[in-house]
Amino acid sequence: MPTNISASAPQVTAPIAGEQILRVGPVNPTVAQSLSEEFSSLVLPETEPEREAFLTAHGEQIRVAVCSGRFGVDTDLLSRLPALEAIINFGVGYDATDTKTAIARGIKISNTPEVLNDCVADTALGLYLVTLRSLGAAERFVRNGSWVPGKNFPLATRASGKKVGILGLGRIGQAIATRLEAFGCEIHYHNRNQKPDSNYTYHHSAVDLAAKTEVLIVAAAGGAQSAKLVDAQVLSAVGPQGFVINIARGTVIDESALIDALSTGKIAGAGLDVFENEPHVPAELLELENVVLLPHLGSGTNETRADMAALTLDNLRSYLADRSLLTPIS
Ligand code: 8YV
Numbered sequence: 001m002p003t004n005i006s007a008s009a010p011q012v013t014a015p016i017a018g019e020q021i022l023r024v025g026p027v028n029p030t031v032a033q034s035l036s037e038e039f040s041s042l043v044l045p046e047t048e049p050e051r052e053a054f055l056t057a058h059g060e061q062i063r064v065a066v067c068s069g070r071f072g073v074d075t076d077l078l079s080r081l082p083a084l085e086a087i088i089n090f091g092v093g094y095d096a097t098d099t100k101t102a103i104a105r106g107i108k109i110s111n112t113p114e115v116l117n118d119c120v121a122d123t124a125l126g127l128y129l130v131t132l133r134s135l136g137a138a139e140r141f142v143r144n145g146s147w148v149p150g151k152n153f154p155l156a157t158r159a160s161g162k163k164v165g166i167l168g169l170g171r172i173g174q175a176i177a178t179r180l181e182a183f184g185c186e187i188h189y190h191n192r193n194q195k196p197d198s199n200y201t202y203h204h205s206a207v208d209l210a211a212k213t214e215v216l217i218v219a220a221a222g223g224a225q226s227a228k229l230v231d232a233q234v235l236s237a238v239g240p241q242g243f244v245i246n247i248a249r250g251t252v253i254d255e256s257a258l259i260d261a262l263s264t265g266k267i268a269g270a271g272l273d274v275f276e277n278e279p280h281v282p283a284e285l286l287e288l289e290n291v292v293l294l295p296h297l298g299s300g301t302n303e304t305r306a307d308m309a310a311l312t313l314d315n316l317r318s319y320l321a322d323r324s325l326l327t328p329i330s
Pocket of ligand 1 (some may be wrong): 067069070071090092093094097133278296299300
């Protein structure tokens with residue numbers, strides 16, 4: 001009987017070898033170890049001229065890139081990887097990657113959604129409490145010996161029962177809102193699209209959300225569409241009694257406008273886990289007492305980073321096995 005190869009038979013593509021897999025930037029240690037030991041992947045050098053020489057030698061054969069929310073596959077790198085088929089991103093945010101060009105080229109992209117919702121939301125709640133109740137400054141007050149007879153730490157702001165505005169009611173925004181409900185907070189939100197199943201109060205713009213609430217929590221994805229969404233006008237709507245918390249991306253807030261608002265009393269305070277140009281934190285912010293600063297640790301627990309690493313590697317294994325991704329970005 002003749003062999004009948006039907007038109008719908010799965011397309012057989014050449015297996016992907018280690019020298020066709022590229023690690024971009026530093027990644028989580030578990031991911032880095034597996035990439036090297038299990039997949040024998042290549043590593044993109046971080047400095048010129050090594051990077052240039054590497055791309056000249058290997059760029060055209062790379063088919064899969066593994067990167068992070070911090071060091072993505074940008075426009076420049078994409079142009080040097082003409083055979084790229086898939087980008088496996090460690091982290092839920094992928095704004096460091098030029099997804100528009102990648103998608104137009106038919107490149108598949110995965111990220112690590114869901115597994116970090118709880119830890120990022122916990123960080124948001126921690127920042128919320130530390131910022132409104134001045135807990136960081138209060139701890140420093142004890143440590144530096146300021147707590148002496150007759151001297152009390154200044155009163156702070158009540159955190160329970162506030163009207164809170166969530167800017168970006170995605171998976172993480174929702175996890176933050178759920179936690180705040182337990183604090184008796186009234187939840188409002190602004191999102192690109194109104195959520196038909198949500199009971200929270202929707203506002204059509206960031207400025208309206210800020211004007212109607214007492215604390216603005218930024219949980220929107222980074223990238224061009226949300227750049228400087230929280231600008232001077234939104235900050236003035238937050239008002240002198242209001243607070244801003246950001247666990248999303250520094251780029252969502254106009255950082256100079258925020259520094260101005262914090263230093264001139266246009267807002268009461270801020271809690272920031274993310275900055276425009278990490279790890280650089282502007283000197284003006286370091287000097288202010290009404291801002292709490294964290295080193296982008298939103299998802300930073302052993303358990304969650306292990307889950308993110310496992311999902312990253314499972315996406316890679318899946319792509320190598322049958323060209324599918326477990327958690328594609330769309
Ligand atoms: C990580 C994050 O810090 O997932 C994200 O988008 O911002 C964090 O979980 C980051 O991805 C590490 O590269």
